[in-house]
Amino acid sequence: MVLEPTASHTATKQRESRPGSMTVALPTIHLENMGKYIDETLWRRALCKPDWYLILADDFKRLEKLAEQQKNNPDHKVIKGEAYSLVEEALRIGTIPRAPSGENLDKQRKPIDTIVIHHTKNRPGMTLGRLNAMQLLRIYGMYYANPTDKLELQFKGQAVWSGHFYNGEQVFWGYHWLVRENGELEHILDDKYIGWHAGNWDINTRSVAICIDDDLSNREPNNVVIGSIAKLLRDQYLTVNPRNIVGHCDVNKKTECPGRLFHESWRQKLLNKIV
Numbered sequence: 001m002v003l004e005p006t007a008s009h010t011a012t013k014q015r016e017s018r019p020g021s022m023t024v025a026l027p028t029i030h031l032e033n034m035g036k037y038i039d040e041t042l043w044r045r046a047l048c049k050p051d052w053y054l055i056l057a058d059d060f061k062r063l064e065k066l067a068e069q070q071k072n073n074p075d076h077k078v079i080k081g082e083a084y085s086l087v088e089e090a091l092r093i094g095t096i097p098r099a100p101s102g103e104n105l106d107k108q109r110k111p112i113d114t115i116v117i118h119h120t121k122n123r124p125g126m127t128l129g130r131l132n133a134m135q136l137l138r139i140y141g142m143y144y145a146n147p148t149d150k151l152e153l154q155f156k157g158q159a160v161w162s163g164h165f166y167n168g169e170q171v172f173w174g175y176h177w178l179v180r181e182n183g184e185l186e187h188i189l190d191d192k193y194i195g196w197h198a199g200n201w202d203i204n205t206r207s208v209a210i211c212i213d214d215d216l217s218n219r220e221p222n223n224v225v226i227g228s229i230a231k232l233l234r235d236q237y238l239t240v241n242p243r244n245i246v247g248h249c250d251v252n253k254k255t256e257c258p259g260r261l262f263h264e265s266w267r268q269k270l271l272n273k274i275v
């Protein structure tokens with residue numbers, strides 16, 4: 001996913017005070033295969049600094065490229081998984097600096113007229129901690145490393161700020177809703193926030209992102225999941241024109257999300273259940 005904000009967010013950005021990175025004990029974690037693809041020490045040290053993403057961006061791009069080359073290998077998720085695990089741990093124990101305040105990145109929020117469907121492209125059971133780590137690294141970190149909006153160039157080097165809070169914690173995921181395998185819905189991002197999910201800033205400003213907790217690359221979601229999304233759309237987003245209920249792949253040509261069967265089969269099943 002590539003973020004392409006087209007308009008400004010403006011205003012001054014507070015400089016983040018440097019946290020006590022020298023005094024913070026580095027986390028010790030034990031995970032199978034850890035360190036096979038990354039220099040763990042480099043990552044751990046970097047993740048204590050406000051500009052961690054500047055140190056790690058190139059290495060993460062290397063991992064993404066490698067994972068892409070290995071995508072037919074069933075173990076390819078381990079490649080980026082090591083990096084995600086370290087970010088997740090750093091978030092959990094609080095060593096990774098996050099800005100305590102910052103600009104209002106949601107002031108371009110528009111009335112919701114679009115629903116974008118995603119999948120996690122992972123086995124069901126995505127934890128919020130993992131999702132937060134993945135999107136902090138892949139979306140926010142990579143954007144702060146290379147802001148494309150000229151009014152946001154000053155973000156570079158500063159601690160990351162999303163301005164999005166869930167249960168009192170600043171969070172970095174871009175999806176508003178997560179749909180579990182059993183149809184359970186989790187509202188993880190308030191609709192007033194612009195979710196950084198589509199790789200298309202205009203769409204982000206006026207959409208709600210619904211993410212299915214599954215890998216639907218080559219199959220459909222089960223009927224319970226489809227029914228549950230249909231009910232959500234009926235109950236809360238009935239004003240959205242069915243034409244604007246789209247897949248991530250419809251608004252960003254670089255992705256197949258939410259899987260190649262979305263248009264072949266299950267988008268229509270979903271629409272049929274809404275009316």
Ligand SMILES: [Zn+2]
Pocket residue numbers: 117118119248255257258
């Ligand atoms: Zn997606």
